[in-house]
Amino acid sequence: MTRVLIADDDDVVRDVVRRYLERDGHDVATAHDGTEALRLLSSQHIDVAVLDVMMPGPDGLSLCMNLRRGADYTVPVILLTALGEEDDRIAGLEAGADDYLTKPFSPRELALRVRSVLRRSPASAGVLPQDIVSGDLAVSTASHSVTVAGRPVNLTNREFDLLVFFLTHADTLFTREDLLKRVWRWDFGDLSTVTVHVKRLRSKLGEHHRIQTVWGRGYLWAAGAPGPGR
Incomplete structure (x- = not known):
């Protein structure tokens, strides 16, 4: 219970x-x-x-x-x-x-x-690799942990789910509405929730994040080298 x-x-x-x-x-x-x-x-x-x-x-x-x-x-x-x-x-x-x-x-x-x-989100449910690596960023879905260049990064559950979703859907554009529904299964909610969590992920991952903003459309995780996209 x-x-x-x-x-x-x-x-x-x-x-x-x-x-x-x-x-x-x-x-x-x-x-x-x-x-x-x-x-x-x-x-x-x-x-x-x-x-x-x-x-x-x-x-x-x-x-x-x-x-x-x-x-x-x-x-x-x-x-x-x-x-x-x-x-x-x-x-x-x-x-x-x-x-x-x-x-x-x-x-x-x-x-x-x-x-x-x-509720466990789609990002952390189903069949996922136990270890996901993107440059110096390493994610363990088994231990729910994240490191950047060997340094532990503390993420909330929502931030972790969003990161895993981005990493497993690289180079795919998602609107904020998409992310609310597909990452957290929310059929309701303020779109600023997504904006804030993207901002927090960028801040915590620093130059190692690969989140790109497509203005007026949404966000994607670029599979190439990290960039300054905001």
Whole structure:
């Protein structure tokens, strides 16, 4: 059974979301602030963390950033925010969140998004080579690890799935809509999610990335030498 953490200072939100997720068959842990959420994340196995951006203690954004600094902690994170501006949503994605939901939200939609982040993506499912090499970039799908010139690179689950998808579909152009559906199986979502994850991959891989932007159309991973495509 998967264990989901719900961290929100609103008692009603925690209770309603907990009931929906338990109905879906999840084991649910709850926290009323960031301090309690951090304790649970440090002491228990959590499969998905749903974090309120505005809760007291370390807020959801801070918790997400701290989790992503840990080399081995790749738990999927969904942020809950009352802020609806694009810059705020992008800030959450850049902090390493896998998804976000703006309040007020449908508990049913949150349950669907939890199911989505738990589902193994096509990029990491099926028959894939255990080792993928592109120049100095080496990926192990078996150990879920990435190295660049022998140096370990810490990727979130979403970033790892996107990289594997690119590597196994080199020189093929994909729109942002394609990537949402084919990499993460999302039939809904903000296209800026793709933009932010591409940006983060480029930053983490540095000059070794081969992601090219085809303006107005989408992205592709060039099989040739790395280039500065942005």
